[in-house]
Amino acid sequence: MKRRDFLAASASIAGLALSGCGPDALPQGPRFTRGGPIRWRNWSGYQHCLPQQRLAPESLEQLVDLLRSAKGPLRPVGAGHSFTPLVPTDGTIVSLRNFLGVLSHDPKALTATVGAGTKLGLLAPQLDALGQALANMPDVDEQSLGGALGTGTHGTGQKLGALHSYVEALKLVTPQGQVLDCSRTSNPQVFEAARVSLGSLGVVTEVTLRNVPSATLKRRLWIEHFDTLLERFDALAAGHHSFEIYYFPFSDYGVAIAIDPTDEAVRPRANEPDDVSVLDALRHLRDFTRWAPGLRRWLINRLAASAPPEEGVDIWYRVFPSARPVRFNEMEYHLPREALLPTLRKVRETLESKHPEIFFPVEVRLVRGDDAWLSPFQGHQVSGSIAVHHYHLEDPLPYFADIEPLFREAGGRPHWGKMNTLGAADFAALYPRWQEFLDVRATLDPEGKMLNPYLRKVFGL
Amino acid sequence: MRRSRPVLLGCCAALLGAASGAHAQGADAARISLLYAQTCMACHTSAGSGAPQAGDAQAWRARVEQGMDALLEHTIDGRGGMPPLGSCMDCSEADFEGLIRFMSGAK
Numbered sequence: 001m002k003r004r005d006f007l008a009a010s011a012s013i014a015g016l017a018l019s020g021c022g023p024d025a026l027p028q029g030p031r032f033t034r035g036g037p038i039r040w041r042n043w044s045g046y047q048h049c050l051p052q053q054r055l056a057p058e059s060l061e062q063l064v065d066l067l068r069s070a071k072g073p074l075r076p077v078g079a080g081h082s083f084t085p086l087v088p089t090d091g092t093i094v095s096l097r098n099f100l101g102v103l104s105h106d107p108k109a110l111t112a113t114v115g116a117g118t119k120l121g122l123l124a125p126q127l128d129a130l131g132q133a134l135a136n137m138p139d140v141d142e143q144s145l146g147g148a149l150g151t152g153t154h155g156t157g158q159k160l161g162a163l164h165s166y167v168e169a170l171k172l173v174t175p176q177g178q179v180l181d182c183s184r185t186s187n188p189q190v191f192e193a194a195r196v197s198l199g200s201l202g203v204v205t206e207v208t209l210r211n212v213p214s215a216t217l218k219r220r221l222w223i224e225h226f227d228t229l230l231e232r233f234d235a236l237a238a239g240h241h242s243f244e245i246y247y248f249p250f251s252d253y254g255v256a257i258a259i260d261p262t263d264e265a266v267r268p269r270a271n272e273p274d275d276v277s278v279l280d281a282l283r284h285l286r287d288f289t290r291w292a293p294g295l296r297r298w299l300i301n302r303l304a305a306s307a308p309p310e311e312g313v314d315i316w317y318r319v320f321p322s323a324r325p326v327r328f329n330e331m332e333y334h335l336p337r338e339a340l341l342p343t344l345r346k347v348r349e350t351l352e353s354k355h356p357e358i359f360f361p362v363e364v365r366l367v368r369g370d371d372a373w374l375s376p377f378q379g380h381q382v383s384g385s386i387a388v389h390h391y392h393l394e395d396p397l398p399y400f401a402d403i404e405p406l407f408r409e410a411g412g413r414p415h416w417g418k419m420n421t422l423g424a425a426d427f428a429a430l431y432p433r434w435q436e437f438l439d440v441r442a443t444l445d446p447e448g449k450m451l452n453p454y455l456r457k458v459f460g461l
Numbered sequence: 462m463r464r465s466r467p468v469l470l471g472c473c474a475a476l477l478g479a480a481s482g483a484h485a486q487g488a489d490a491a492r493i494s495l496l497y498a499q500t501c502m503a504c505h506t507s508a509g510s511g512a513p514q515a516g517d518a519q520a521w522r523a524r525v526e527q528g529m530d531a532l533l534e535h536t537i538d539g540r541g542g543m544p545p546l547g548s549c550m551d552c553s554e555a556d557f558e559g560l561i562r563f564m565s566g567a568k
Contacts, residue, residue, distance in 0.1 A: 032537040034530050038554065041538065041545045056551040077550050095550035097499040119548070121503040121510075142504065142544060276511075276541075323511040325542040 026395060040093055042080045044329045044392045049088035051075075056095040060179065063203060066094065068177040072449040076199040078147020079119065081140065082417030083329050085454040086151070086198055096146055099205050102126045111168055113208045116146030124317030132211040136160040136242065137320035146204050151417035152196045152375055155320060156365035157242035157259075158337075158382045164195040165370035165377075169208040172201060175449040183208075192433070193440040195372040198416055200455055201444050217241075217319040218262035219269060222309035226254040226348075230341060237366055242320070246361035247344070248282070249351055250293070251300035255361065259319055269312025279326045282359040283391065293356060328360055329396040331404065331419045332387035333412030334367065334376040340384025343410045347386060347403055355399050360389035373433035376413040387418070424460025493559040500549040504542070505564055511542050513564070521565035532561050 029039055029048030041048035052071055057063040067074065070092040077093045087093060096117030105112040110132055114123060120134075121141035127133060136155040143153060145163075154162035169183035172194050182191035194201050229236075229245055237243045242259035282300070289296035312319070335343055344364055351358055365387070369380035377383045388403050390396035400419055407414075413430050414420035428434045438459060445451070448461060455461075497505075497515070504510040513520035524532060536557050539545035546552060547560065561567065 032534050034533060034554070038537055038546070038552075040550065043539060043544050045539065045545070054551040079548050080544055080546070080550075093550055097496075097549065097551075100499060117499075119503045121507060142542075142548070144548075318509065323509060323542050325511045327539075327541070 026393070040077065040080070040087060042082060042087070044083060044327050046083060046329050046392070046396075047085045047088055049090065049093075051089050051091060051093045053092040054095070055092060056097050058098045060173070060205060063094075063173050063205065064177045064179065066092075067173055067175050067202065067449075070094075072447075073452040074175070074449055075452055076146065076150075076203045078117075078144035078150075079142050081143050081147070082151055083331075083419045084417055085452070086417070087452075088454070089452045091452075094203060096144065096203070096205065102130065103206060105130050105132065107131065110211045110213065111208055112211060113169075113206055114145055115206055116144065116149075116170075116204045118145050119143065120145060120148060121317075121321070127211060128214050128315060128317060131214050133214045133316045134163070134209070135166055135212045136163070137317065138163075139320065139322055140324050141317070141321035145207060146199075147417075149195065149204070149207065150197055150199045152372075152377070152415060153417065154365070154367045154377070154385070155242065156244040156367065156385075157240075158237050158366040159368055160242060161368040161370050162375065162377060164372050164375060165368070166210045167195050167207055168210050170194055170204050171206045172204050174202040175445040175447070178444075189436070189440055190444070192371075192373050193437050196374040196416065197437075197441075198374070198455060198458070200441055200450050200459070202450065215261050215316050216263070216266065216313060217259050217316050218264060218311065218313045219319045220258045220309060220311050221255060223253050223255055223304050223307045226252055229254045229256055230344070233341060244363065244365045246363050247348060248300060248304065248361050249348075249358045250286075250296050250356070251304055252297070253301060253304035262313055264313045266313050266315070267311075268314045268318065269310060276325050279360065286357070286359045290356070327392035328389040329392060329419060330387055330389045331396075331400045331407075332363075332385055332415040333404075333407035333410075333420075334380075334383040334385050334415065335407065335410045335412040336380060337366070337382040337384045339410035339412075340364070340366075340386070343384075343406055343412075344386055346406045347388065350402050350406065351388075351399075354402055357394065358388075358390070358399060360391065363387040363389070373437045374416070374431060376415060379432065385415075387415075423457055427458065428460075489559065493556070493563050496549055496552060496556060497560055497563055500547055500552075501560055501564065515564040516566070518566050521567070525565050525567045529558060529561070529567070532565075533557055536561065 028045040029041055037050055039048050039050050055066060057066050073089040073091045075087050075089045075093050077087050077095055099115035099117040101115055101118055103113045112127060112132055120143055136157055138153050138155050149164045152162055172180045172182055180187050180190055182194055226247055240258040240260055244257050246255040285296055285299055365385040367377050367383045369377045369383060390399055414422060504512040505515040536547050
């Protein structure tokens, strides 16, 4: 049975009872009506605000003036792909849409200096035209570079670091209007703080990235019995350039995705609006089988067992990311590598014993450690990441509240852009360089102009 | 270190504007072209994104038939993979309407 047949069969079975899930009373904010105010909201709709000003400075000089004079809290905004309330403000949001593109590059060193407002999806082909590639990419490419760096955004691969680990230099405009060029040798303290800063130190306008040669990559996806996948996980992770797995809730199966360099000719994978069908099918199966949970497992197992592997070969930037057309809210923690699989088993047990409403797969990735002060991977040789997702029109909090303690008891650190309940004391205990970061922040922004209520909670201010 | 030539995103946008029969004139057209290149183009020229491709009248037809109010709501509140505000964080309602017409060719 082909994957599409799998989907068609799932959907037709599920179609017998398409009751669907209506919007709950989630904090989605008022919908837009013509002539009404324009609110900012994040991709999932969970975070929103009505800022007094939405500005896009056209030059460094305008940005300097804006930082000195605009009403706070002043929050830099990227693509709105974070699930934590990093952006909401009743003051000013600042877009860097005029700080775009590759500004300069060094073909020998394979570095490129890039405007921080550049979306990853636009940056990638520009780098490719220069013979360069990002060493790794997240699984969506809609984020702005500045937003992705500010939240410690990452891809997967135990030899591949998060985006900020490839930053060689950056330019920061502080809330007092200073323009600081930062690297390991110039303003080194600010550099270590600013590589992952939650947009709390000012506005990063350009970044120099250390890249790799452009390459063709082969992506393989297969479905495998989950217990076998766990047994083979370490070997697969070590044997592939990039590797991740997903666990299908209420089934005995998981999906593995491996990406490796290749000399094979390009043969693109099929476009994957299929993901809509997969998630719709899993949601409808959940609804249809409420009266008989065993049937849900049996159906998913039967369909998964017959799905064939998929392969695609393409330019690097068409291989790493996928479309995410079904919205969700997400919690992701980064754990010490040795805690990854034991914690994953606990997540599975908790999910299956307490949360029949879950149909989104659980995502498992690996990230090479680094040394940025607020990097969730700081001090790890390799981090193991587990991400849980919840459909955007359903309340994620009960599920996340049951899963988060499992992450915390394993010593995990939350992704800065994904939902968590931690506060300043928790972060101080998790990050050895926490106080040094707070000192730099206080020096650069003594009046707290960059701080919205969430950041005040994070920093204990 | 080589200084890169400025990326001429606007050129692509201008070509698309000509091809799709964009209706904005003069300064408005220049602004819409720039906004398109900066915020819309990454997804609306990438078939794998799931977004209707700019200038593809057939892909836009069903959407256009829903009316401009619905398209504005989908753009500003977000829908599916479409990010709220279409990632143009400072755009006005008129900007969004211009961008929708620019990509869809809607009258």
